[in-house]
């Protein structure tokens with residue numbers, strides 16, 4: 001500052017936490033973030049902590065400094081804070097570690113310290129971590145983690161394009177964490193992750209499935225996971241999603257629960273953000289969230305007709321619009337929309353439902369024309385009656401219409417797995433093949 005006051009061309013850099021570089025994860029061995037990572041993975045325990053982690057890959061920091069020095073006249077007098085504008089929560093990091101092949105048990109912070117003390121005798125980094133924690137919080141409490149301050153990095157971010165760093169500040173996301181964990185494990189600094197052994201045709205792909213807590217969505221999520229996809233499970237009922245997730249984990253698959261109501265754009269965007277942080281960018285989106293209520297047009301059940309439009313039409317648009325920029329950016333992706341045979345033919349007792357599925361058809365066809373040249377595929381799956389909770393008649397629906405028009409008990413319905421197989425067929429095709437529509441019905445009940 002004194003040099004600046006005397007008229008010297010000075011740029012001030014104020015650094016936040018520096019993490020390893022993005023190629024090799026070369027990292028200061030005494031850094032708190034690295035030591036915490038080692039403490040968690042060596043103990044197999046994730047302490048409950050209110051901690052937002054902020055760090056910047058050190059190669060980015062050095063790039064900024066070298067490039068800014070080369071443009072001294074442009075940037076002299078500025079203060080650049082190299083502090084990550086988008087920290088992640090420690091909880092999210094632990095969730096990411098869990099889906100990335102590490103088994104972690106949630107414990108209280110105090111119990112974790114007891115475990116670390118036992119490990120410290122045989123493990124140098126754990127001993128260093130305990131020393132550091134003792135310095136930061138001599139009382140042994142975890143309040144320190146909740147008190148971290150941050151700095152405004154707007155001035156730096158505004159300068160990034162002129163520094164030739166157009167891709168912006170490095171986000172703390174799945175791809176960066178994957179590099180760190182892999183490189184550190186190769187050097188023996190972290191234990192190795194358990195690999196996804198399913199080895200299917202879709203290995204390495206990320207799929208987001210709405211309506212994954214029940215019926216067709218659940219069967220599709222399970223089938224995609226069996227085939228190697230990492231799956232983000234979306235629906236409102238978190239407890240149901242957790243059961244589906246546990247089933248997929250037990251079968252050696254990878255899944256995360258992203259609870260959301262698809263009628264809320266904000267909740268859908270948060271679910272997509274969680275998917276990106278924990279699994280990566282979605283390659284496949286399956287829109288299976290939907291409702292079907294028997295309501296003849298004259299039955300006056302407006303709360304059910306409104307709900308049908310909100311979930312089946314608006315909800316689907318919300319998820320498509322949330323993932324589309326990601327897929328367009330990458331020049332690839334596959335959107336699978338659950339339409340219905342009611343998207344091809346009218347069904348009495350289901351006027352609004354039929355209308356909602358005609359919407360899904362029209363929307364999907366126009367969308368396909370808009371994005372096909374950008375590398376994206378859009379598939380409409382049109383099942384006939386499938387044996388799921390959707391076919392039941394709600395107490396407040398039009399029971400007379402259900403009795404007269406529903407297919408229940410009249411023929412053998414499809415099973416959710418029959419629809420899942422059709423969807424798997426569509427998403428397994430080579431990129432130049434577009435399976436645009438699949439009508440799959442009970443043999444006994446063609447439209």
Ligand SMILES: NC(=O)C1=CN([C@@H]2O[C@H](COP(=O)(O)OP(=O)(O)OC[C@H]3O[C@@H](n4cnc5c(N)ncnc54)[C@H](OP(=O)(O)O)[C@@H]3O)[C@@H](O)[C@H]2O)C=CC1
Pocket residue numbers: 210211212213214215216217234235236237238240260261262263287288289290291292311315338339340341382383384385386387388389390391
């Ligand atoms: N079953 C059938 O005969 C046929 C079904 N289809 C279509 O297939 C799709 C799936 O139906 P199916 O599996 O049978 O039905 P289910 O009732 O078994 O499942 C519906 C799913 O949608 C989710 N859902 C409902 N509302 C919302 C919401 N607001 N936000 C997020 N998720 C929501 C439910 O989860 P939660 O309650 O936890 O939010 C549930 O996971 C639907 O689009 C349906 O129209 C098409 C043809 C035939």
Ligand SMILES: CC(=O)[C@H](N)C(=O)O
Pocket residue numbers: 292339340341342347350383384385386
């Ligand atoms: C009209 C229908 O019952 C259709 N099979 C559906 O459930 O979407």
